Amino acid sequence: MQNGICGIVGYGSYIPRFRIKIEEIAKVWGKDGSRIAKGLGVVEKSVPDMDEDTITIAVEAAKNALKVAEIDPSEINAIYTGSESHPYTVKPTASTVAEALGAVPCVTCADLEFACKAGTAGIQMCMGLVASDEIKYGMSIGADCAQGKPGDALEYTASAGGAAYIIGKNGCVAKIEGTFSFTTDTPDFWRRDGAEFPCHAARFTGEPAYFKHVIGGAQGLMDKLGTTINDYDYFVFHQPNAKFPLRTAISLQIPTEKLKEGLVVRHIGNSYSGSSLLGLARILDIANPGERILVTSYGSGAGSDAFSLITTDLLPEKRKNAPNVDDYIRLKEYVSYALYAKHRSKIRGI
Amino acid sequence: MAHLESVPMFWRRMKSLYSLIGVECLNCGKKYFPPRLICPECGGKEMKDYRFKGTGKVVSYSIIDVPPKGLKYQTPYGLAIVELDEGVRVTGQLVGCNLGEIKAGMRVETTFRKIIAVNKNGVIQYGYKFRPEGYPRINNGEKK
Numbered sequence: 001m002q003n004g005i006c007g008i009v010g011y012g013s014y015i016p017r018f019r020i021k022i023e024e025i026a027k028v029w030g031k032d033g034s035r036i037a038k039g040l041g042v043v044e045k046s047v048p049d050m051d052e053d054t055i056t057i058a059v060e061a062a063k064n065a066l067k068v069a070e071i072d073p074s075e076i077n078a079i080y081t082g083s084e085s086h087p088y089t090v091k092p093t094a095s096t097v098a099e100a101l102g103a104v105p106c107v108t109c110a111d112l113e114f115a116c117k118a119g120t121a122g123i124q125m126c127m128g129l130v131a132s133d134e135i136k137y138g139m140s141i142g143a144d145c146a147q148g149k150p151g152d153a154l155e156y157t158a159s160a161g162g163a164a165y166i167i168g169k170n171g172c173v174a175k176i177e178g179t180f181s182f183t184t185d186t187p188d189f190w191r192r193d194g195a196e197f198p199c200h201a202a203r204f205t206g207e208p209a210y211f212k213h214v215i216g217g218a219q220g221l222m223d224k225l226g227t228t229i230n231d232y233d234y235f236v237f238h239q240p241n242a243k244f245p246l247r248t249a250i251s252l253q254i255p256t257e258k259l260k261e262g263l264v265v266r267h268i269g270n271s272y273s274g275s276s277l278l279g280l281a282r283i284l285d286i287a288n289p290g291e292r293i294l295v296t297s298y299g300s301g302a303g304s305d306a307f308s309l310i311t312t313d314l315l316p317e318k319r320k321n322a323p324n325v326d327d328y329i330r331l332k333e334y335v336s337y338a339l340y341a342k343h344r345s346k347i348r349g350i
Numbered sequence: 351m352a353h354l355e356s357v358p359m360f361w362r363r364m365k366s367l368y369s370l371i372g373v374e375c376l377n378c379g380k381k382y383f384p385p386r387l388i389c390p391e392c393g394g395k396e397m398k399d400y401r402f403k404g405t406g407k408v409v410s411y412s413i414i415d416v417p418p419k420g421l422k423y424q425t426p427y428g429l430a431i432v433e434l435d436e437g438v439r440v441t442g443q444l445v446g447c448n449l450g451e452i453k454a455g456m457r458v459e460t461t462f463r464k465i466i467a468v469n470k471n472g473v474i475q476y477g478y479k480f481r482p483e484g485y486p487r488i489n490n491g492e493k494k
């Protein structure tokens with residue numbers, strides 16, 4: 001694909017307003033909460049309301065993206081929703097999103113799943129359709145209400161949130177210079193059909209899984225484009241916790257200042273398919289025109305999608321049209337573990 | 351609340367529920383939600399779809415402790431009569447704030463939420479609810 005042909009025309013985020021502190025979860029399981037929070041680099045995580053799920057989060061994020069893009073929803077001819085917590089196993093999330101936006105009926109829709117990176121795969125699909133002039137605008141959304149088994153290590157970070165991106169040729173707030181993916185069959189994390197909670201291979205999720213693919217994706221993209229670390233103002237890596245992206249930055253010799261602005265995981269936990277896309281949204285919320293961003297998602301199983309972006313002069317004005325990530329981070333209401341369990345339907349019979 | 355379990359009924363009301371789409375009388379201009387086939391005001395039979403902006407103010411509200419079937423786990427919740435800026439009154443659940451923050455006259459906007467899922471295997475019905483206008487910029491960052 002020719003570099004810089006398409007880009008992000010609009011983007012939007014959404015994070016539910018409830019939070020639970022890591023210490024509150026640790027207390028229930030008799031663990032040292034402050035040690036766990038420090039180790040993960042995460043203080044608290046977002047919790048969806050009783051009537052929120054991946055579809056409602058996707059719709060809210062998508063509506064914000066539409067406001068930023070300032071386009072008519074009928075001009076969006078492709079909608080992809082990436083998640084590992086689609087409310088239905090059969091019946092698409094994307095068609096409900098399309099209906100709620102008013103983008104129906106002239107639109108292609110599909111749900112995607114690749115653990116935490118299906119939303120970025122959807123962006124690549126939109127790029128192809130836009131670049132080949134099959135469609136004017138395409139939207140990809142990464143959203144999740146992440147599942148973590150009670151008592152499991154994942155429970156400390158599995159959160160809820162999402163971000164939507166509208167891809168097109170004109171009116172871009174950021175141009176996409178190129179994309180590169182890095183994929184192998186690596187069984188680090190999975191959920192079988194019908195299983196309520198995912199399983200993971202504990203320490204195996206680090207070196208051969210996350211680090212190999214995220215570094216492989218980021219380095220591969222820079223090699224492809226002939227860029228180096230110094231060419232970028234910001235880096236965003238998938239954030240299962242704050243520790244993993246920080247370690248990635250160290251091994252690629254990236255100054256942590258270029259990473260820390262996008263580390264939303266500290267405040268909201270790991271929103272899985274929303275994770276790297278919310279990190280990117282946070283950067284777009286604060287970046288100046290002409291700044292370069294490298295974002296790399298990660299999905300267990302395992303793969304990464306890396307993108308190189310340059311912000312445009314349109315960004316500062318257009319982003320004012322919708323709430324930003326910090327607005328959502330700031331509005332919060334703490335819940336106890338008991339209420340959290342109710343919210344996540346963990347009590348039998350709900 | 352037997353109608354809540356009907357999939358065709360939900361599907362027919364979908365545009366109203368998802369996007370607050372009502373009708374506007376082509377003869378006298380009066381707007382209706384939910385949609386009507388004939389204008390009670392002038393008897394006009396030509397109605398066109400009208401998408402309400404979704405903003406308005408709470409006229410009155412109550413806190414629901416004993417809900418209809420399927421909403422048990424959402425209690426207690428706020429249910430409000432909202433006067434939309436177009437002058438039409440609709441009923442809807444209030445979310446996105448604490449019950450103590452709800453008051454008559456407060457400005458609200460629509461949000462997209464799950465309305466009801468009758469059982470684990472049934473269709474999930476989505477639709478509009480109301481939340482404070484300007485969400486999530488509603489506390490000026492002063493709270494907590």
Ligand SMILES: [Zn+2]
Pocket residue numbers: 375376377378379380389390391392393394
């Ligand atoms: Zn009339």
